[in-house]
Amino acid sequence: MSVQHGLDEVLAISPVIPVLVIDNIEDALPLARALSAGGLKVLEVTLRTEAALQAITELRAACPELIIGAGTILNSEHYRQAVAAGSQFIVSPGVCEEVLQEAEKHDVPLLPGASTLSEMMALLARGYQTLKFFPAELNGGAKFLKTVGAVIPQLRFCPTGGISPSNAGDYLQLDNVACIGGSWMASGALVAEKQWQKISADSAAAVALKN
Template sequence: MKNKTEKLLALLDGQPVIPVLKIGDVAHAVPLARALVAGGLPAIEITLRTPAALDAIRAVAKEVPEAVVGAGTILSGEDFVKAADAGSRFIVSPGSTPELLETAEKSDVPLLPGATTPSEIMVLQARGYEILKFFPAEQSGGLPFLKALASPLAAIRFCPTGGISLKNAPDYLAQPNIVCVGGSWVAPDADIEAGNWQRIEELAREASQLKKR
């Protein structure tokens, strides 16, 4: 598990914001990934919220080698296997189940599981996880909650996602138990649909320059 933690940290710790993407048309995947890479955000999360998601992951993995493509909204072991087979280099889940964790432990692809309560965090820590997703961040207590966890659960670091924006991201990133934040604001649905890749590149560049503690 230590090797997987180091692998995940190497992927996530290199940038302050992980773009969380919902891609409805696979034709958008490659130019979108290239725009985000050009803007300084090579690690991206493509969520399994659309029928095109797995094909989008395959396209990015094949055609944009400079991107680090991951899969999000993974809800089962079956989802995990399909996403890994499509070329995902990391897997993100809003929570965890015994089946999902067992599948992840058999794979070389690192998992970023979600947790929002001390008990959930402690269960995952007992299984060797040191980096967790905190989702939905703002609705689950946000920054004050994560600050409160910093002392009793000092070994755990988080990637909060949900309600994070350019406005509040710096406050999250200033906390020592935050690795990075996840955000969809760097690739708005309207800009993706319009093919406004230049605008997305600009948003990515702005986000990539946010400072971490």
């Protein structure tokens, strides 16, 4: 089975994947419901906090209509923990042999990060055709990805990093962009203030970016 089996179908669900940093477990469910109410059905919970793994498990149980992934996977232990917690896809900011080898042991697909043509070519040679482009804005943004599309048309991307409503359209109009990742609709400030209605409204606006 391909290490990315089913991933393209997941990335096609929503034009934007919210990249979530969940500090307090009690925020996980209302945050997910607010994002879902706005139309965002695929969520990436980053393993940057102690609450992340528990949040993934609880969201899988409480929100079966959502696709829950794990991000900021840096090593094989992270990968195993994320899979055990119930993650339906895995996202890494870059690549290393340890993570690539671990991915081959699981049915949970990996979206590996790449920022250079050399990394992209190496991943393509390993069978990866859908990549995370990170950090997007610091590495040439939409203009760079447009150039990549001309020389490596087999690849598709989920760019993340520095993307906001003001530049999201530049990425989403590219043929080699499957979706984008962003955190503006679920910023730390909005979550801390429990602005669930605002998060839902911003999520609906994010969905409309593709139209």
